[in-house]
Amino acid sequence: MSPTPQLELIQLDDPAAAAQLAAKRLLEARSEGPQLPLGLATGRTMEPVYAALVSLIHAQPEADRRAVLRNWLSFNLDDYVGLSPADPRSFAAFMASRLVQPLGLVSERVRLPDALAPDPAAEARRYAAELARNGGIGLQLLGLGLNGHVGFNEPPCAADAPCRCVELSAMTRRQNAAAFGGDPLAVPHRAISLGMAEILAARRILLVVTGVAKAPVLRRLLTESPSAALPGSWLRQHPCVTVLADRAALTGA
Numbered sequence: 001m002s003p004t005p006q007l008e009l010i011q012l013d014d015p016a017a018a019a020q021l022a023a024k025r026l027l028e029a030r031s032e033g034p035q036l037p038l039g040l041a042t043g044r045t046m047e048p049v050y051a052a053l054v055s056l057i058h059a060q061p062e063a064d065r066r067a068v069l070r071n072w073l074s075f076n077l078d079d080y081v082g083l084s085p086a087d088p089r090s091f092a093a094f095m096a097s098r099l100v101q102p103l104g105l106v107s108e109r110v111r112l113p114d115a116l117a118p119d120p121a122a123e124a125r126r127y128a129a130e131l132a133r134n135g136g137i138g139l140q141l142l143g144l145g146l147n148g149h150v151g152f153n154e155p156p157c158a159a160d161a162p163c164r165c166v167e168l169s170a171m172t173r174r175q176n177a178a179a180f181g182g183d184p185l186a187v188p189h190r191a192i193s194l195g196m197a198e199i200l201a202a203r204r205i206l207l208v209v210t211g212v213a214k215a216p217v218l219r220r221l222l223t224e225s226p227s228a229a230l231p232g233s234w235l236r237q238h239p240c241v242t243v244l245a246d247r248a249a250l251t252g253a
């Protein structure tokens with residue numbers, strides 16, 4: 001594979017090692033002086049990342065830990081339209097159980113779109129405006145969908161697509177069906193997602209890809225010309241992207 005010069009590609013042994021390095025990078029970003037909000041993701045790839053981040057933060061000296069938590073501000077990429085934050089399958093609940101509660105964060109500092117808003121399109125515009133008022137994303141953490149989505153930017157997706165209400169593809173609903181009793185039809189059909197526009201406006205991007213199932217899509221992302229057919233491929237036009245991939249995702253074995 002021959003990634004573009006801008007893209008830093010780091011191979012790790014396994015998901016745990018990738019998570020450890022991702023957590024270290026996130027904590028460094030949170031510990032640097034005045035800063036822009038973090039952009040956060042959900043999904044299975046992120047479970048060990050947040051577990052490692054929680055451990056790293058708890059291992060900090062008290063004053064440093066307090067400073068990190070006091071200054072915390074993050075914006076998640078997305079959530080399913082219609083799921084309450086109390087619904088364990090919502091991304092709001094994912095963040096509450098994996099980050100807000102273990103760290104004792106003030107929940108308003110871990111922001112997500114309001115999935116229960118009566119007008120999801122208007123909520124997407126409100127969420128984008130709130131992010132813009134806070135200066136946009138500093139470091140954006142991303143996972144990669146099997147169909148090449150980042151956030152819920154499903155293919156085809158233009159590089160300037162803004163935060164909006166999106167239709168989830170059948171492939172994404174299959175990918176995420178496990179949380180819905182294994183039934184893709186039970187997965188909500190719509191979500192509110194930051195767009196490629198907000199993602200590509202982040203100062204830095206950290207893409208974490210693990211597991212053999214992601215090998216084909218990662219190979220395409222690293223080798224194909226950026227195009228709407230593979231939304232994650234737009235990342236190759238960003239000046240500061242790091243890809244953390246485990247051996248299985250990179251080699252397919």
Ligand SMILES: O=C(O)[C@H](O)[C@@H](O)[C@H](O)[C@H](O)COP(=O)(O)O
Pocket residue numbers: 040041042043044045046077078142143144145146149150151152
């Ligand atoms: O936060 C997000 O926007 C989504 O959850 C999504 O983009 C996720 O990162 C990928 O679908 C990979 O999901 P897995 O990590 O579960 O494979």
